[in-house]
Amino acid sequence: xxxxxxxxxxxxxxxxxxxxxxxxxxxxxxxxxxxxxxxxxxxxxxxxxxxxxxxxxxxxxxxxxxxxxxxxxxxxxxxxxxxxxxxxxxxxxxxxxxxxxxxxxxxxxxxxxxxxxxxxxxxxxxxxxxxxxxxxxxxxxxxxxxxxxxxxxxxxxxxxxxxxxxxxxxxxxxxxxxxxxxxxx
Numbered sequence: 001x002x003x004x005x006x007x008x009x010x011x012x013x014x015x016x017x018x019x020x021x022x023x024x025x026x027x028x029x030x031x032x033x034x035x036x037x038x039x040x041x042x043x044x045x046x047x048x049x050x051x052x053x054x055x056x057x058x059x060x061x062x063x064x065x066x067x068x069x070x071x072x073x074x075x076x077x078x079x080x081x082x083x084x085x086x087x088x089x090x091x092x093x094x095x096x097x098x099x100x101x102x103x104x105x106x107x108x109x110x111x112x113x114x115x116x117x118x119x120x121x122x123x124x125x126x127x128x129x130x131x132x133x134x135x136x137x138x139x140x141x142x143x144x145x146x147x148x149x150x151x152x153x154x155x156x157x158x159x160x161x162x163x164x165x166x167x168x169x170x171x172x173x174x175x176x177x178x179x180x181x182x183x184x185x
Contacts, residue, residue: 011030011031011032011060012030013028013029013030013055013056014028014029014030015027015028015075016029017075017076018098018101018102019101020094020097020098020101021090021093021094021097023071023076023079023094024076025068025069025070025071025076025094025098026046026047026068026069026074026075026076027047027066027067027068027069027098027102028047028048028055028066028067028068029064029065029066029067029102030055030060030064030065031058031059031060031061031062031063031064031065032060032061032064033059033060033061033062033063033064034062034064035062035063035064035108035131036063036064036066036099036104036106036107036108037058037063037064037065037066037107037108037109037110038066038067038068038095038098038099038107038108038109038110039051039054039055039065039066039067039068039110039111039115040068040070040095040109040110040111040112040115040116040118040119041067041068041069041070041073041074041112041113041114041115042112042113042114042115042116042137043113043114044073044167044171045073045074045112045113045115045167046067046069046073046074046075046170047066047067047068047069047074048067048069048074048075048170049074049166049167049170050067050112050115051067051110051112054067054110055067064104066098066099066102066104068095068098070091070094070095070115070118071090071091071094074170088114088117088118088121089121089125091114091118091121092118092119092121092122092125092126093122093125095109095118095119095122096122096125096126096129099129100129106129106130106131107129107130107131108130108131108132108133108134109122109123109130109132109133109134109135110133110134110135111133111134111135111136111138112135112136112137112138113136113137113138114138115135115138116135116136116137116138117138117139117140119133119135119138120133120135120138120140
């Protein structure tokens with residue numbers, strides 16, 4: 001195997017904040033490839049909690065990988081997370097504007113859960129800016145059954161330790177889901 005591919009995952013990860021649409025958005029970046037990829041985390045997640053393996057293992061010679069914390073999540077606080085009716089559209093605009101602020105001409109999106117919904121909206125609203133997209137665990141609409149499930153998982157103390165611990169480390173042990181969390185669902 002060529003040496004440059006064998007060690008293609010060995011570059012540092014930088015962490016910074018940049019002003020986008022009136023807030024300071026946190027992101028992590030690694031790699032030096034021509035193909036820019038934005039990693040979009042799910043609800044409560046951050047680039048660090050949801051995409052650690054991708055930040056570490058995606059090929060740094062082929063890709064420049066950026067993992068962000070949407071406004072109100074992770075290290076993009078303050079402000080606290082809120083859920084206006086258009087929060088997914090706002091997140092999509094923030095995501096695209098973050099990558100433009102970082103001087104990327106075109107990007108691919110990897111979106112998990114709510115990040116997948118954000119990626120779908122970004123691709124629909126900014127099709128000339130999005131190169132490729134992979135999403136998983138996203139939904140296009142929420143049923144009454146989904147709303148009941150969401151209400152059932154509001155009590156974070158009942159989550160598995162594996163799921164809860166990284167989020168408690170990020171947000172503190174007083175992690176709770178606000179009453180408005182599933183109001184849009």
